[in-house]
Amino acid sequence: MDLPFAVSLAPASSRSNHTGTWRTDRPVYIDAWPPCNAACPAGESVQGWLYHAAAGDWEIAWRQLVAVNPFPAVMGRVCYHPCEARCNRREFDEAVAINAVEQFLGDEALRRGWRLPSPGAPTGHRVLIVGAGPAGLAAAYHLRLLGHEVELHDAEAEPGGMMRYAIPTFRLSRRVLDAEIERVLELGIHYHPRSRISDLSAVSGYDAIFVAVGAQRPHRVQLPADPAARILDALDLLRRTAQGERPGLGRRVAVYGGGNTAMDAARTAKRLGADEVVVVYRRTRERMPAHDTEVAEAVEEGVAFEWLSTVTHVEPGSLRLERMELDAAGKPRPTGRFVARPADTLILALGQEVDAGLLRALPGVRCADGGVAVDASLMTGAAGVFAGGDMIPGERTVTAAIGHGRRAALSIDAWLRGRQPPSEPLRESAAFASLNTWYYDESPAAQRNRLPRARRLGGFGEVVRGLDPAHALAEARRCFSCGNCFQCDNCYAVCPDAAVLKVESGHGYAIDLDYCKGCGLCVAECPVGAIRTVPEPGTEVDA
Structure with a gap:
């Protein structure tokens, strides 16, 4: 039958209209700051290396980790993992066992013999580091990567500071500690054991100095005693035991x-x-x-x-x-x-105090809050003299000290080159409320094996053992990747206007603004909260 009017039998599609003209809000992709990253005193990109670990790319994950922290096997044993206390997954079931995965990566690197990055091109600058504890060693590592010559002096016979002489072997294997320290020293650091520097005002020939001798003097109290x-003293007991004595x-x-x-x-x-x-x-x-x-x-x-x-x-x-x-x-x-x-x-065991005697003769140096006062770059009041680790006020842990070492190295490098120290750009925080957890299944965190109690007290063997590859992989995959796109294709699949396009760069997606009408489905269905809406330019309403 002939109809008196024309009928299109083609399926209807919003692509026939530029639906983008309806829009009052537009979606944008973001790189939000995961709370685990923000909580790490060492400054690690936790979510970044977990992403590669979740793909089974162990060496890539380890290399991203050691770009910041050269001691992952040590940290996997002694860090108190504040990152896990901030993990968004705690609001869902249990925090990701970040510390356990870090230990696995560190141990895997030692087992496979992976080497640290090579030193940078020589700059001609010489830096003195006093103290071969975690802060001093971390600073030496990063300064070598930046191309500076490093002279590392320590009063003890072996490097490691409190990691060696205060942390018992049942928490930190000396085999692991020695292997990770040796790998750092092999970068060409001039290490001088049994070399006590007592007065920095008498030192010359260096372009910058980093002091990280720690807080090794026991806090004294007036205690009536027969x-x-x-x-x-607890530190003396731990030191003697670490050196093989059995008091x-x-x-x-x-x-x-x-x-x-x-x-x-x-x-x-x-x-x-x-x-x-x-x-x-x-x-x-x-x-x-x-x-x-x-x-x-x-x-x-x-x-x-x-x-x-x-x-x-x-x-x-x-x-x-x-x-x-x-x-x-x-x-x-x-x-x-x-x-x-x-x-x-x-x-x-009433705490330790800082002995700042080697700094007292330097003009401008002052003490505050139980340590040496420093500015945001970790420079003391003396030009070119920096301090970190237990010497400065704040948290006294191995993790914090490693973070200080890196910060000091970057600040020293900037100071030597006449630049401003680098700073972390402000980023939006990835809150749990921004995630769509419908896409995740509940799963308990991996538990590391522990030496049975009956076997612990008979010796000083490590109590906490590492994960195997299967459990490390499963644990890394529990990460929500908060605020950072991992290209799951949800936004691409749910867009009713086919306005999400796959591209080769950036997040892997782009928004076709001719057709996106700002419905917000992509934002609502993003598992990781890596998309948000912003007002369309020109449509903002003044309050």
Whole structure:
């Protein structure tokens, strides 16, 4: 039958209209800042190297990691992983076991013999580094990559600082520590052991100096004690044990303090043969500075705790403790109630202080908040003299020290070249609310194997073991890739106007603004929150 009017039988399509003219908002791709990255004191791009690990590209992941941190096998063992505390996946099921994957990558690199990047072209500048702990070694590494000549001096016989002389071997294998340090020194760093520098004002011939001697002087307290009472310093005990000594402590040991050093000392005392080990702390567990993992492992190994208690007198074989109570501000106050506690040895773990004597003769240097004062570039008040690690106020961990070493190296390089130190550009934070977790399945975090308790106390072998490749791969794939596109094609598939195009550059996608009508489906369906809408230019409404 002939119709009196023409009919198009072609399927309807919004492509026949420039639907982009309807738009009041447009989608844009973003690179947001994952919270794990923001929380890493070493400055690692955690989400970046996890992305490559999730693809099974172990060496690429490791190389991205060591571009920032040359000690992943060490950090995988001793870092307290603040990145995991900020991981968005915690809001869904459990945080990604970032620390475990880092240990796997570090161990895999050692097993396969992967080498660090080669030094940069020589600049002709000489930099002195005082202290071969984590901050000094990290600074030396990055300065060599930038092409500077590095002279590294340390008072000890072997490099590593507190990593070697304070962290027990049951937490950090010396085989692993030695291998990662050796790999750094092989870059052409001039290392001088048993070389104590006591006055920097007498040093010449260097274009810049980085001081990272740490806080190795025990904090002293006036503690009434019988001359025959046995009292040891925790750092001294840990150092002697690390060097192969086995001091006799007796059957009952008390550790006075509440930090990580106190936990290490208590666990060491158990391995040295003490039947009873108690940690005496004047506040509650909630106010204890020791990290949760350290406390949990101490409890597993039979360490007991005397909360809200302080030592008032030490006698041979016993302590007198006074019970404390917390005031409204959380400060401990004496109660006048006393108890006796048997103890053959008291180990003092009341913190460490900075010895800034080598800097005092330099004009402009000053101390503040228990350390050496520095500016944002880590430069002290003396031009060209930088400081980091435990020497400066702030967090005192291996991770923070490694971050200081890198920051100092970049600042020294900029200062030598007459430039401004680099700064991290401001980026939008990738919040959990921006993710579409419908696309993810719940899965528990991988757990590293641990040495059984019965086998721990018979020696100093490592307690926490690494992941195997299958578990490391599965764990890396639990990462949400917060705020960073991984080209899942969701935006491409859900766009009703076919306005999302695949391209070779950038995020791998582009928006065809002739047809995008700003419906926001791509934003809503992006699993990682890597797209957001912004007002179309010219359509903003003034408030």
